[in-house]
Amino acid sequence: xxxxxxxxxxxxxxxxxxxxxxxxxxxxxxxxxxxxxxxxxxxxxxxxxxxxxxxxxxxxxxxxxxxxxxxxxxxxxxxxxxxxxxxxxxxxxxxxxxxxxxxxxxxxxxxxxxxxxxxxxxxxxxxxxxxxxxxxxxxxxxxxxxxxxxxxxxxxxxxxxxxxxxxxxxxxxxxxxxxxxxxxxxxxxxxxxxxxxxxxxxxxxxxxxxxxxxxxxx
Amino acid sequence: xxxxxxxxxxxxxxxxxxxxxxxxxxxxxxxxxxxxxxxxxxxxxxxxxxxxxxxxxxxxxxxxxxxxxxxxxxxxxxxxxxxxxxxxxxxxxxxxxxxxxxxxxxxxxxxxxxxxxxxxxxxxxxxxxxxxxxxxxxxxxxxxxxxxxxxxxxxxxxxxxxxxxxxxxxxxxxxxxxxxxxxxxxxxxxxxxxxxxxxxxxxxxxxxxxxxxxxxxx
Numbered sequence: 396x397x398x399x400x401x402x403x404x405x406x407x408x409x410x411x412x413x414x415x416x417x418x419x420x421x422x423x424x425x426x427x428x429x430x431x432x433x434x435x436x437x438x439x440x441x442x443x444x445x446x447x448x449x450x451x452x453x454x455x456x457x458x459x460x461x462x463x464x465x466x467x468x469x470x471x472x473x474x475x476x477x478x479x480x481x482x483x484x485x486x487x488x489x490x491x492x493x494x495x496x497x498x499x500x501x502x503x504x505x506x507x508x509x510x511x512x513x514x515x516x517x518x519x520x521x522x523x524x525x526x527x528x529x530x531x532x533x534x535x536x537x538x539x540x541x542x543x544x545x546x547x548x549x550x551x552x553x554x555x556x557x558x559x560x561x562x563x564x565x566x567x568x569x570x571x572x573x574x575x576x577x578x579x580x581x582x583x584x585x586x587x588x589x590x591x592x593x594x595x596x597x598x599x600x601x602x603x604x605x606x607x608x609x610x611x612x613x
Numbered sequence: 614x615x616x617x618x619x620x621x622x623x624x625x626x627x628x629x630x631x632x633x634x635x636x637x638x639x640x641x642x643x644x645x646x647x648x649x650x651x652x653x654x655x656x657x658x659x660x661x662x663x664x665x666x667x668x669x670x671x672x673x674x675x676x677x678x679x680x681x682x683x684x685x686x687x688x689x690x691x692x693x694x695x696x697x698x699x700x701x702x703x704x705x706x707x708x709x710x711x712x713x714x715x716x717x718x719x720x721x722x723x724x725x726x727x728x729x730x731x732x733x734x735x736x737x738x739x740x741x742x743x744x745x746x747x748x749x750x751x752x753x754x755x756x757x758x759x760x761x762x763x764x765x766x767x768x769x770x771x772x773x774x775x776x777x778x779x780x781x782x783x784x785x786x787x788x789x790x791x792x793x794x795x796x797x798x799x800x801x802x803x804x805x806x807x808x809x810x811x812x813x814x815x816x817x818x819x820x821x822x823x824x825x826x827x828x829x830x831x
Contacts, residue, residue, distance in 0.1 A: 448701075483666075487708065490705065490708070494808075561793075561794075561797055562793070564797075565786055565790055565793030565794070565796075565797065566790065568783055568786040568787055568793070569786055569787055569789075569790040569793070571787075572783055572784065572787040575779075575780070575783030575786070575787070576779075576783075578783075579779055579782075579783065579797075579800055582797055582800070582801075583800075583801070583804055586801055590712075
């Protein structure tokens with residue numbers, strides 16, 4: 396009985412890794428579409444959200460199976476309920492990745508000069524947030540408290556990137572009102588990445604709960 | 614058998630109306646918290662999102678029951694699959710209502726003068742989008758094609774409100790860089806309402822599909 400439970404926990408880990416990988420691909424394809432202003436690619440990236448949603452349902456069903464069939468002990472209950480919470484945040488990250496690609500499609504319709512946009516901060520935000528998502532799932536799988544704490548602290552980097560980018564964009568609008576549309580579009584993209592960082596932080600907090608049974612507020 | 618199916622369809626309608634009402638309350642409490650800059654109320658408003666999510670699951674389970682037990686005919690299948698799609702958009706609306714209240718909480722931490730913010734356009738957007746959500750659910754329940762089309766057309770009003778508000782905020786930043794933080798925060802709030810309008814439009818499109826079996830692109 397216990398062996399079967401362990402096997403299903405292993406399956407849960409693998410499904411979570413798979414969900415993390417889908418999110419990674421969605422963000423990577425989304426940022427590539429944004430940088431190249433490639434509408435077709437943005438539409439492809441949005442389709443990942445459907446897969447992320449389906450993966451959430453798969454994991455939810457697996458968690459329910461674990462809860463109902465195995466009469467888990469407190470430690471297992473914590474693990475499974477943490478996984479259920481984690482996938483809610485992962486699903487929201489998938490939504491925001493799709494939001495970013497929808498901004499790319501919207502931007503294609505606007506007539507400002509796209510080549511003038513500084514994409515460096517956005518690329519940096521994409522890299523940082525992807526890293527946070529992957530590492531938070533790793534931390535769950537390997538019960539790695541230190542790694543979970545690293546993810547939570549890393550959110551400051553994302554927040555700082557957002558704040559400095561926002562200042563830069565405000566400056567651009569202040570210099571010339573004609574930069575307004577471009578700057579506010581890019582600000583919205585940055586905001587979605589900032590929210591992705593928040594959700595990755597939530598995931599890491601659930602990982603800590605799954606290991607220690609306590610919530611840590613950083 | 615058919616009677617039981619009809620009874621369950623009636624139940625589905627009532628649950629959808631209930632979900633619409635939860636969204637209405639979340640938006641109304643959220644806008645009131647924003648206007649009054651009331652953090653406690655914003656936190657209360659966020660809790661509606663949990664209820665919206667639970668209501669989505671209740672309806673999902675009901676739809677599954679309808680699909681599996683009743684061997685529905687094509688027309689019923691269309692109705693049920695439309696309902697399943699509608700609740701996905703309604704769930705996203707709940708997310709955005711929570712996003713708005715999270716912005717209220719975030720704004721409380723910033724040190725710009727809140728009393729200077731013009732809330733009129735935001736209040737208008739809240740009113741229009743709430744109306745769209747409620748009417749799209751009504752259109753489903755009453756199989757009212759005209760009302761569904763009205764909702765889809767109404768999204769232009771929301772988009773126009775967003776565009777003009779964005780211009781106003783860009784102007785404010787251009788006048789004085791010190792308005793930047795306030796203006797970009799408010800822009801994000803407006804963007805969430807604009808997205809709520811998009812999702813309400815999606816709902817209305819699913820209503821049309823449930824009645825005619827066809828997708829209308831407006």
